[in-house]
Amino acid sequence: MRTLTAVLLHGFGARYDLPISLSLFLCGGGFVVFISFILVSLFAGDRVGASALTYPRHPVPLLLRAGRSRALLVTGGAIGVIWLLGIISTGILGVQAQPASNAAEYMLWIYFWAGLVILSGLVGNLWTVLNPWAAIYDLATRGRRRPAGRELPARLGIWPAVAVYFGFAFLELASGQANRPWVVGALALAYSVVTLAGMVIYGRDQWLERSEAFSVLFGIIGRFSPVETERIAAGALTAVHLRPWGMGLLQPLAAGWDRVGFVILMLSSLAFDGLVATPLWFSFNASALSDLSFLGGPAEPVVRGVGLLGLTLVFLLVFNGFAQLMIHLGNHPENSLETITAFALTLVPIALVYNAAHNYSYLTIQSQALIPLLADPFGRGWHLLPTQGFKPSFLLTGAATVWYVQVVLIVVGHVIAVYLAHRRAGERFKTAGNAVLSQYPMLILMVMYTMTSLWILAQPITREV
Amino acid sequence: MRGIRIYVVITLLAVFIIGGGIVIAKQSGGGGARLTVDVSVSGDRMTPAPVTARQGDTITLNITADRAGEIHLHGYDIHFAGSAGDVRTHTFKADKSGTWELEYEAGAKHLGNLVVSP
Numbered sequence: 001m002r003t004l005t006a007v008l009l010h011g012f013g014a015r016y017d018l019p020i021s022l023s024l025f026l027c028g029g030g031f032v033v034f035i036s037f038i039l040v041s042l043f044a045g046d047r048v049g050a051s052a053l054t055y056p057r058h059p060v061p062l063l064l065r066a067g068r069s070r071a072l073l074v075t076g077g078a079i080g081v082i083w084l085l086g087i088i089s090t091g092i093l094g095v096q097a098q099p100a101s102n103a104a105e106y107m108l109w110i111y112f113w114a115g116l117v118i119l120s121g122l123v124g125n126l127w128t129v130l131n132p133w134a135a136i137y138d139l140a141t142r143g144r145r146r147p148a149g150r151e152l153p154a155r156l157g158i159w160p161a162v163a164v165y166f167g168f169a170f171l172e173l174a175s176g177q178a179n180r181p182w183v184v185g186a187l188a189l190a191y192s193v194v195t196l197a198g199m200v201i202y203g204r205d206q207w208l209e210r211s212e213a214f215s216v217l218f219g220i221i222g223r224f225s226p227v228e229t230e231r232i233a234a235g236a237l238t239a240v241h242l243r244p245w246g247m248g249l250l251q252p253l254a255a256g257w258d259r260v261g262f263v264i265l266m267l268s269s270l271a272f273d274g275l276v277a278t279p280l281w282f283s284f285n286a287s288a289l290s291d292l293s294f295l296g297g298p299a300e301p302v303v304r305g306v307g308l309l310g311l312t313l314v315f316l317l318v319f320n321g322f323a324q325l326m327i328h329l330g331n332h333p334e335n336s337l338e339t340i341t342a343f344a345l346t347l348v349p350i351a352l353v354y355n356a357a358h359n360y361s362y363l364t365i366q367s368q369a370l371i372p373l374l375a376d377p378f379g380r381g382w383h384l385l386p387t388q389g390f391k392p393s394f395l396l397t398g399a400a401t402v403w404y405v406q407v408v409l410i411v412v413g414h415v416i417a418v419y420l421a422h423r424r425a426g427e428r429f430k431t432a433g434n435a436v437l438s439q440y441p442m443l444i445l446m447v448m449y450t451m452t453s454l455w456i457l458a459q460p461i462t463r464e465v
Numbered sequence: 466m467r468g469i470r471i472y473v474v475i476t477l478l479a480v481f482i483i484g485g486g487i488v489i490a491k492q493s494g495g496g497g498a499r500l501t502v503d504v505s506v507s508g509d510r511m512t513p514a515p516v517t518a519r520q521g522d523t524i525t526l527n528i529t530a531d532r533a534g535e536i537h538l539h540g541y542d543i544h545f546a547g548s549a550g551d552v553r554t555h556t557f558k559a560d561k562s563g564t565w566e567l568e569y570e571a572g573a574k575h576l577g578n579l580v581v582s583p
Binding site for chain 1: 470473474477478481482485486488489490492493520539540542561562563564565580581582583
């Protein structure tokens with residue numbers, strides 16, 4: 001058998017989870033089908049037209065004041081910039097031999113990539129406050145929005161952001177380089193240069209909204225969150241509201257395959273992260289690698305890259321197939337791209353809860369390993385903080401607790417997604433009859449996605465040695 | 466009616482969440498046995514792999530390897546030091562459930578797992 005230690009699960013590090021037990025898988029799966037059925041029959045065609053999208057929201061003047069305060073912008077920006085500089089400096093200058101001893105790996109893959117994404121879904125789009133590149137730009141221009149020097153071609157849409165996101169997912173899941181601290185540090189530096197240059201050339205907001213993948217991602221995730229902000233074109237906050245979780249996904253979004261592709265990539269990259277640890281992938285991988293042995297070293301990233309791209313295309317085709325069926329049954333053929341984009345957003349809760357379930361032990365156990373590293377971030381024998389002897393606590397990570405949290409999260413996310421799709425159908429398909437009929441394909445699709453999430457969690461975790 | 470429906474869904478979810486918690490709490494436990502497992506390591510492989518136990522068991526691991534080098538059990542943070550052919554023994558309580566890796570400390574060579582089920 002080949003030796004393979006370079007490519008690990010996630011960005012780096014091992015997983016401590018146990019696959020969820022068969023009984024739990026069956027219980028969770030059964031309940032998902034049951035509650036979906038209840039939801040459909042209870043809410044069948046209750047609201048149609050624009051009123052189907054209304055939801056309760058309450059203004060929060062305190063948050064508006066906080067959001068407008070200079071102190072928050074300066075503090076948030078400073079944290080973001082320090083974090084970015086931390087990743088670049090410890091990545092390039094810190095310990096290289098063991099990724100688990102390099103702070104950059106934790107700061108990027110656990111705290112930013114898993115942690116901040118989930119936190120933003122729970123409380124609000126934190127990236128608008130923390131974005132280090134926006135902070136640097138605003139500091140340099142003293143907060144004035146300068147007019148864009150050039151326009152990005154309109155037909156590009158947000159495809160640049162989709163490409164960056166795919167590149168980032170490739171780095172994490174396929175390249176085998178994600179656990180090399182200097183690669184992480186150097187790429188963070190390179191991406192910073194590109195982003196700052198892009199903001200200068202194409203204008204701050206245009207670049208962030210269309211090319212900066214993380215701003216696009218957190219924008220979508222922020223729609224799930226309970227904090228709703230309203231801004232004028234120049235960027236100043238005019239109102240902050242609280243709303244139930246998920247409801248922001250019903251707000252209007254520019255239609256286009258680029259937006260659909262971005263949401264589907266969120267689902268497919270997460271699913272791929274889980275899939276590569278399953279026995280199914282290992283047998284596929286082994287035979288693909290023996291066929292591609294002439295490629296030598298790059299064979300592994302090629303197989304994984306093709307796998308990631310292939311899974312994304314399959315997800316996209318399946319989604320489009322079900323969406324077309326839905327539009328046909330809903331008897332509403334006009335503006336079909338608008339309809340497809342709107343329904344793609346209703347899948348976001350499923351992606352978000354799977355992200356949280358999948359990364360649960362990563363966030364609760366391995367995140368703690370950053371604490372002792374802070375005392376000596378560059379591996380030079382420093383004692384900056386008295387945290388050297390810190391031992392991770394395993395309090396929240398008994399396998400039974402993990403399983404429970406995972407299954408509950410997935411079921412709750414599924415319920416929110418089905419509910420949102422139902423509201424959206426009421427708005428899109430005009431009559432109650434059409435709306436109900438259209439929901440069957442969507443329901444089947446969502447049950448399929450959720451079952452895939454549960455199935456991956458129930459697979460034994462495999463790692464080639 | 467509109468108000469009632471959302472409460473029906475919330476009630477069903479609550480029943481699932483609470484009921485699931487009870488089922489899981491009942492399923493876990495049952496460990497507490499004493500286990501002795503003889504593990505042999507040759508090359509990058511250990512047998513048996515994985516070593517399985519239940520949470521709460523007291524495990525005695527006797528590891529024999531065909532080369533020197535410290536073997537590290539992650540999570541429990543136990544180091545099995547010794548030369549080739551030595552029996553390296555540690556006894557510990559399996560109080561943390563999960564999948565825990567055993568590997569050669571130098572070079573992080575993964576040998577297999579200790580799987581502790583709840």
